[in-house]
Amino acid sequence: xxxxxxxxxxxxxxxxxxxxxxxxxxxxxxxxxxxxxxxxxxxxxxxxxxxxxxxxxxxxxxxxxxxxxxxxxxxxxxxxxxxxxxxxxxxxxxxxxxxxxxxxxxxxxxxxxxxxxxxxxxxxxxxxxxxxxxxxxxxxxxxxxxxxxxxxxxxxxxxxxxxxxxxxxxxxxxxxxxxxxxxxxxxxxxxxxxxxxxxxxxxxxxxxxxxxxxxxxxxxxxxxxxxxxxxxxxxxxxxxxxxxxxxxxxxxxxxxxxxxxxxxxxxxxxxxxxxxxxxxxxxxxxxxxxxxxxxxxxxxxxxxxxxxxxxx
Amino acid sequence: xxxxxxxxxxxxxxxxxxxxxxxxxxxxxxxxxxxxxxxxxxxxxxxxxxxxxxxxxxxxxxxxxxxxxxxxxxxxxxxxxxxxxxxxxxxxxxxxxxxxxxxxxxxxxxxxxxxxxxxxxxxxxxxxxxxxxxxxxxxxxxxxxxxxxxxxxxxxxxxxxxxxxxxxxxxxxxxxxxxxxxxxxxxxxxxxxxxxxxxxxxxxxxxxxxxxxxxxxxxxxxxxxxxxxxxxxxxxxxxxxxxxxxxxxxxxxxxxxxxxxxxxxxxxxxxxxxxxxxxxxxxxxxxxxxxxxxxxxxxxxxxxxxxxxxxxxxxxxxxxxxxxxxxxxxxxxxxxxxxxxxxxxxxxxxxxxxxxxxxxxxxxxxxxxxxxxxxxxxxxxxxxxxxxxxxxxxxxxxxxxxxxxxxxxxxxxxxxxxxxxxxxxxxxx
Numbered sequence: 001x002x003x004x005x006x007x008x009x010x011x012x013x014x015x016x017x018x019x020x021x022x023x024x025x026x027x028x029x030x031x032x033x034x035x036x037x038x039x040x041x042x043x044x045x046x047x048x049x050x051x052x053x054x055x056x057x058x059x060x061x062x063x064x065x066x067x068x069x070x071x072x073x074x075x076x077x078x079x080x081x082x083x084x085x086x087x088x089x090x091x092x093x094x095x096x097x098x099x100x101x102x103x104x105x106x107x108x109x110x111x112x113x114x115x116x117x118x119x120x121x122x123x124x125x126x127x128x129x130x131x132x133x134x135x136x137x138x139x140x141x142x143x144x145x146x147x148x149x150x151x152x153x154x155x156x157x158x159x160x161x162x163x164x165x166x167x168x169x170x171x172x173x174x175x176x177x178x179x180x181x182x183x184x185x186x187x188x189x190x191x192x193x194x195x196x197x198x199x200x201x202x203x204x205x206x207x208x209x210x211x212x213x214x215x216x217x218x219x220x221x222x223x224x225x226x227x228x229x230x231x232x233x234x235x236x237x238x239x240x241x242x243x244x245x246x247x248x249x250x251x252x253x254x255x256x257x258x259x260x261x262x263x264x265x266x267x268x269x270x271x272x273x274x275x276x277x278x279x280x281x282x283x284x285x286x287x288x289x290x291x292x293x294x295x296x297x298x299x300x301x302x303x304x305x306x307x308x309x310x311x312x
Numbered sequence: 313x314x315x316x317x318x319x320x321x322x323x324x325x326x327x328x329x330x331x332x333x334x335x336x337x338x339x340x341x342x343x344x345x346x347x348x349x350x351x352x353x354x355x356x357x358x359x360x361x362x363x364x365x366x367x368x369x370x371x372x373x374x375x376x377x378x379x380x381x382x383x384x385x386x387x388x389x390x391x392x393x394x395x396x397x398x399x400x401x402x403x404x405x406x407x408x409x410x411x412x413x414x415x416x417x418x419x420x421x422x423x424x425x426x427x428x429x430x431x432x433x434x435x436x437x438x439x440x441x442x443x444x445x446x447x448x449x450x451x452x453x454x455x456x457x458x459x460x461x462x463x464x465x466x467x468x469x470x471x472x473x474x475x476x477x478x479x480x481x482x483x484x485x486x487x488x489x490x491x492x493x494x495x496x497x498x499x500x501x502x503x504x505x506x507x508x509x510x511x512x513x514x515x516x517x518x519x520x521x522x523x524x525x526x527x528x529x530x531x532x533x534x535x536x537x538x539x540x541x542x543x544x545x546x547x548x549x550x551x552x553x554x555x556x557x558x559x560x561x562x563x564x565x566x567x568x569x570x571x572x573x574x575x576x577x578x579x580x581x582x583x584x585x586x587x588x589x590x591x592x593x594x595x596x597x598x599x600x601x602x603x604x605x606x607x608x609x610x611x612x613x614x615x616x617x618x619x620x621x622x623x624x625x626x627x628x629x630x631x632x633x634x635x636x637x638x639x640x641x642x643x644x645x646x647x648x649x650x651x652x653x654x655x656x657x658x659x660x661x662x663x664x665x666x667x668x669x670x671x672x673x674x675x676x677x678x679x680x681x682x683x684x685x686x687x688x689x690x691x692x693x694x695x696x697x698x699x700x701x702x703x704x705x706x707x708x709x710x711x712x713x714x715x716x717x718x719x720x721x722x723x724x725x726x727x728x729x730x731x732x733x734x735x736x737x738x739x740x741x
Contacts, residue, residue, distance in 0.1 A: 027623075029624060029665040031665075032670070037677075038490055045478075046475050297444050299479075301472050303598040304619060
């Protein structure tokens, strides 16, 4: 019995539904947004994140082909060390060394002439010849200084320093190009490649200072400096000229080195073989396997890259 | 005086007398929290001869702990060296919430770690953006992961900053609150007398002249704009390594009478410089939260800026890509809409869009949320650290265990009851 005795009053209208909360906006102004907490996260969160945008996907065969430059240079350095070894053991005498130097110089020039696309003008060649003459004369004049340079230092220190310097040289060497470039090249040498060239030069000086006569010193210094300073340039020219020629040259060098090391000592041969296999096969495979862990994150928080060069 | 509702300790390496965004943020936030009836104490390292306890406006107590900064205003990280002093301060002031600022501050990380060991509630605010690719950033992100693995709540100053922090630390997005910085609109008012509407339009730039703030973009943009608009002049305030390049640009294009270089502008004179202009130009390459733009908008200037989406409504700012041509286009658009801008109206809108009181209220909500988080035992907390990484997780666990043991040792040597509590001092506001 709940009739209203005072009269028929209509039932109260239902309360109006609460107004729908306004859409959340991703802005910082205006204080707290009504109906949303400050830790509200909607589906546009991390929308502008870009993953692995600049990653280069590598192919196993290409990496293996590129690693041939590294083993080629390792063979060159091994050959230089072999020549040093034979000279120190007096298996190679002065005249044969000098002949070796001259033939290497001539070969190097020939390769440069044949593979350089730009016209090597007569003036440039003349400049090269003058430079080489100055260089050789300077070395000949300084040979007596080098001979007596390390007389007071014991032999094992010399060998230890030479080995460490050679290792430093191999680590910091610029395998993709050449420190000494033909005139007109664009990229200037980096700090590490300059350090590696210096390390190899100092190693040659140390080894040369252990030799018996001035003639030996001059010949070995000339040989070492020729190879360390110009071999990268020659190899670079060959690679640029034709990839097939580059492959052939590398395999020939590898064969020559393996044969010479085998003739010297079995153990070194095995070690060298293992090193070449690791550099050419194991390391490329390992690099490709590690690619899948690459996780590069870019987004609106990154510093913008200026699209123009800053010239001071 | 009623018992304060919350007792907050702000920790950072960066506080006054050093000047910057983080310092300003801590100071203003503390003042507004004091007005709301809480007790706030600030802990920072000594600045020169300024060591010991100081009191600032409103009764803000600042502990200048006698540790010297060693690089870029950071104290030397000794991991456990700050445990005794942090414990003493927390006990003396009967703190309930510890709030750390800035990921780059070593004192902040250490204090938060000790506070967690002793069972206090911890909140962290991140003020900067970091990358992921260089060695410094990778190291910093790992340290941040350690600190944020065990935190109660985190605050970021913008949405970009929130995304960046979540990616760097692996924190759940629901734990990160977005509370922006604000600006003291009472200090930044438009000019009382509007400059007569002669044709000269003044564009103001106030920033540090470094690469990160886009000084190189200025060098490209200013001559182009001066060439296109003969009635525009520039006022450049601020100093830095790129000052030389700007001077060279002035000489090269003979803009000495149209580009005025003011050098370093002290903060008290910033408003005076801003009100001389009609447009504010910001060319920074990356910015977590740009307070300079807020100051300019509060003074009634129209802003042209790069990379700061979401900070101001679309009618108060013209956005541009960090590219000289796009910036010139944006400046052209700004010049065309400048006559329709009313500085007073813009200032009034700014007072409603940003205020430190609002920031303080929102931060109070974060503190309440943090206090509601359950207190975990040491073993439960250690499991959170293990997920930080294969090696790092175990190292972090070791660090926390040693911290816990050192805390117990300190409790043995100097029991909690022996630490005298600081008396409450009433400051008549």
